[in-house]
Structure formats: C-alpha cells, structure tokens
Amino acid sequence: MLAVFNKEVAKCPEELKNADSLGNLKKDDLIQHFSSIHPDALSVNLGLSGFLAFSSDKQNPLLPRLFAVVDDIYCLFHGHIENIASLKQLYGLTKTANEVSIIIEAYRAMRDRSSNPADHALRNIDGKFAFVIYDSSTKRTFVSVDNEGSVPLFWGTDSEDHLVLSDIAEIMQKACGKSFAPFPKGCYFTSSGGLKSYEHPLKVLKAVPWVDSSGETCGSTFEVTEETKKENKQLGIKGGMPRVGSDADWSTKI
Numbered sequence: 001m002l003a004v005f006n007k008e009v010a011k012c013p014e015e016l017k018n019a020d021s022l023g024n025l026k027k028d029d030l031i032q033h034f035s036s037i038h039p040d041a042l043s044v045n046l047g048l049s050g051f052l053a054f055s056s057d058k059q060n061p062l063l064p065r066l067f068a069v070v071d072d073i074y075c076l077f078h079g080h081i082e083n084i085a086s087l088k089q090l091y092g093l094t095k096t097a098n099e100v101s102i103i104i105e106a107y108r109a110m111r112d113r114s115s116n117p118a119d120h121a122l123r124n125i126d127g128k129f130a131f132v133i134y135d136s137s138t139k140r141t142f143v144s145v146d147n148e149g150s151v152p153l154f155w156g157t158d159s160e161d162h163l164v165l166s167d168i169a170e171i172m173q174k175a176c177g178k179s180f181a182p183f184p185k186g187c188y189f190t191s192s193g194g195l196k197s198y199e200h201p202l203k204v205l206k207a208v209p210w211v212d213s214s215g216e217t218c219g220s221t222f223e224v225t226e227e228t229k230k231e232n233k234q235l236g237i238k239g240g241m242p243r244v245g246s247d248a249d250w251s252t253k254i
Contacts, residue, residue, distance in 0.1 A: 001065055001076040002034050002053040003132045003141075003165045004158075004175075009049045010141045010191045012157035015207035016219035018178040027051070027162065030175050037168075042067065044074065049139055050162065052076060052132070063128060063151060065167075066100040072136040075104050078167055079129030079151045087124065103131050107142055111135070118142075118188055119198035130183070132165050140191035147199050149185030156180025156219055169212075181210040181219040200224045 004027055031053060035041045038055030045051050054067040054076055066077040077100040081087065088097050091105040106125070109116045128150035133142040143165060145153050155165045156176035164175045165183070172180040183189075186199035197203055207220040 001055070001067075001078060001132065001165075001167055002030070002171060003050065003076060003134070003163075004030065005046075005050040005134070005141055005163045006048060007161045007163070009134075009139055010163040010189075012155075012161060012163040013195060013207075013220075015222070016156050016179055016181060018217070018219055020178070027158075027160070030164075030171070033174060034171060037171075044069075046074075046134060046136065049134070049136070052134065066098060068100040068104060070101070070104045071108075073104050073107060074134045074136065075100050075107075076132045077103055077129065078131070078153070079127060079146070081125060081127035081129060083124075083126040090124070099127075099129070100131075103129075103133070107133050107135075110142075111138075118190075119196070119201040122188060122198040130167065142188065142190050143183065144188035144198070145183050145185055147186035149182065153183040154180050155183050155189075176219075178212075178216060178218040181221045184222040186224075187222065195222060197224050 031043050031051060034053045038057045040057050041053050041055040043051060043053040052074055054065065056065055059065050063079050068075055079099070081099045081102060084099065084102065087102045088095065091102065091109065093101060093105060106121050110118050110121050122144055128146055130145040130151040130153035145151060152167045153165065154169060154172045155163065156172055156179045158164055158175050164172065166172055184195065187195055187197050189195045195205060197205060203224045205222040206225045208223050210218050210221045212218050
C-alpha cells in the first residue's frame, strides 16, 4: 500500500528528514512505479491532498491488505484483527463486516465522540495491523500500527515535503532517499495532533536515529521515554512530538 499527502494535510516530522538524501522520484512517477510492481494496483487521486494506492498482489493470506471507502473516509489496512467479533458488537456492525470496516467505524467513533479517545480505541484492537486513513470531509489523516510493529509500515518525506507512507521499503527509498524510517510501534499519528503513543499516552516520545539493514543512517524512529508530559512541563522542557490536551477535547485535534 502507498499513501502520499501534501504538507497542508499532514506535516511530516522534521526528525524524519535526512538533509543529505531526499528521494528524486516525484509523486506522479511514484504512482507509475508502484503500478509497475503491482499491475493490479488501484490508485485514488485525492486532488490537492495527495493520493492513495492499493494492491492485493503477492500478499500474505494471514495478513491481507484491504481497502475501503465509507462516507468519505478512505482506509488502507494491512493485517489481521483477532477480536473481530467483539469489535463488531462494540461498534454495532453486521456479521459480514471485516477488519477495514471495523477500523473505519472505530475512527468515526473517535472523530465524532469526544468520550472515545484514540488511545482507548486502539488498545481495544487485538491483532497485527497497520492502517492509513484519509478523511476527505475534514482533510485529515490518521495512521497507526500495533504495539509490536508486527506489520511493516514506513513513513518519510520526499523532496517536496510530502508525507509518504508504504509497507514497501523499496518504494520508500525511491520516494524519500534516506529520509524515512519504520512507523513507531504502539503509536498513532494525526494531522493536527502529531505523533503519540497509545500504549503509553502520558509518556514523551523521543527521536532516535534509525539505521537500515545495510548500515545506512536514515531518518529517525521514535521511542517512549520514562519521562512524562507532566514532568517535562515541570522541568520547562518541550517534549518530542506534539500531544493533544485532554480526553474531553481530544477529538477536535484529529
């Protein structure tokens, strides 16, 4: 799967950028390259916001890739949810609903109900997953992976400051050069809220340089520190990635 978002929709964290190496494959060429790898690929033009591309080619049957659009909510999903039956009941879905339908409904609940914060909703999901959501009604994104990072998902920035996400490392190298890294496990990213840990919502995330399999230093990944947001405020330190305020108002920050 592949998603590219303009910086007005989703601003890429500065820590992902490697000034010495940015990709040279432009957005339109990237779509063509993805289609050359996956001839059955479906691409969705999001206008000025960016684009999405999906393929079920060469997938692991135990961790399938899925794509769906419901009420202007686009979702790319890769993985498998173990507690699918209980989540169907939780969100009032039919027996035929699959993983991508559940993720869309969970997102809708997070967006529309301030009493359903993201860290609670994501901890309710038991399984191996990575997903990318684009909400065309708000022009915002929501991205997350499971707490073990079981399903590959990379994110990075290209030479035009687009946020690029894909489960294929080779695609990321073409688009971003060395300005990419694995999406942090147990975390989620929103357009206006930034990156947060849903496993440890009160902890601060710290950027750590990521070295790829060939020994090259690329962008940074993020790890949870022992410091809490409250401790940082007391020390006068600005914590790593921006966080939202309270559970009561968090949904306005998606």
